[in-house]
């Protein structure tokens with residue numbers, strides 16, 4: 001347990017903050033992307049028929065789905081651990097499906113969004 005050492009906690013906290021940000025934002029970005037593609041397809045039907053544009057849309061969609069599912073599953077399957085207490089960051093007994101990953105550890109209350117000593 002590395003409780004309290006800000007320099008040691010800075011790296012894992014930064015990684016967990018980024019993972020939490022991707023887990024929380026990627027579904028909304030994906031939803032916006034699907035909506036934008038739908039609007040563009042409705043307004044300009046010839047635009048999406050281009051094979052390069054269709055392949056680019058498909059690649060971006062697959063990348064967003066992959067980022068969203070991997071980051072969410074890392075919290076749900078207890079892979080993402082708290083930098084301070086080394087316990088799973090989200091207690092799955094309290095949260096069945098973490099559609100929104102909270103900023104505090106369920107075990108020790110460590111806030112990953114606070115500015116800690118050792119951060120830039």
Ligand SMILES: [Zn+2]
Pocket residue numbers: 082083084085086087105106107108109110
């Ligand atoms: Zn913790």
